[in-house]
Amino acid sequence: MMGIVCNLLLGFVEARSDKETVKKVLNEAGLSGKDFRSEKIYTEEEWQVLLDATIKVLGVDRDIGERMFAEYAVGVMADKFGAFFRSSDTALDLLRKVPKIHLDLPGSMGAMTKEKIKLVVDEENKLVYHYCSPNRLCTFLKVLTEQVFNYYNEIGYGIEETQCMKDGAEYCEIVITSK
Ligand code: HEM
Structure with missing residues (x-):
């Protein structure tokens, strides 16, 4: 990490x-x-x-801890990495870029990281992530996603985890939809 x-x-x-x-x-x-x-x-x-x-x-319990951390993290990220947020018009626009940001940012700092979040479906109103990491931070991921929708003042979105590493799946599958 x-x-x-x-x-x-x-x-x-x-x-x-x-x-x-x-x-x-x-x-x-x-x-x-x-x-x-x-x-x-x-x-x-x-x-x-x-x-x-x-x-x-x-x-606190683990899920609550991850939730609180994600709620805090989005504000700091939007401050520190405002350009990513400003260059996206909608929550889905930003979320679409997240897997690439995660590869590019460490690269630009001279670090190599494993690809943990893959964008496997990319449609106008729907994205699907496959998240695979020993850190099993899918609650953190889902709350960050929710916070991104809040940041853009969007309502009527969906965030559904259709399979989870914590239940033995190889990766977590997160289906994100917007209106
Ligand atoms: C746009 C600003 C963002 C920046 C600059 C950013 C940057 C990063 C960086 C550098 C890491 C560490 C990666 C590693 O060392 O393996 C990370 C981890 C993570 N990020 Fe982001 N991130 C951003 C937004 C998001 C959003 C919106 C989500 C949710 C969809 C997200 C989900 C995660 C998760 C789940 C991890 C932990 C991965 C793991 O270790 O299992 N990030 N982020």
Whole structure:
């Protein structure tokens, strides 16, 4: 996982609580004093330990934790990567670009990442993602998608997970529809 996302998670902990809680999370993860560099790739294990520690220290359930993190993350992303949001007229326009953004952004920072989100259906009012990752962040993905629709003030959209890695599927399938 790129350090940018690790830092986003720690930013979320600080925004929700305080700097002391960030230290507690790092301590719980066995990563005391660690500085994540945004452009660097960290192992998925390191990310998972960091996320587990966050969930434990905040005392929330995993799905709620992912939901809260996604709600926080969209605001920061829209700020930091405003150009992606401004260059898209609709939620679906942006969501269509997401798999490519995920490959291009690490590449532009000199990092190589695995393709975790594939766009397998691309129609005017419908997209289908296949999401495959050891991090199993499909709740995070779905809430981010929901937040993108909110960002564009669009209603009447659909986000349906038709199969999930957590139920033993090879990948999560997310069907996204707009009006
Ligand atoms: C448009 C601004 C966005 C930027 C710049 C961005 C960037 C990134 C980056 C750099 C990563 C780390 C990838 C890795 O190291 O493997 C990531 C992870 C992720 N992003 Fe985004 N992202 C954006 C929007 C979105 C949206 C809208 C969604 C939902 C559809 C999304 C879903 C995810 C998921 C699920 C992960 C975690 C993947 C995993 O490790 O399993 N992102 N994003």
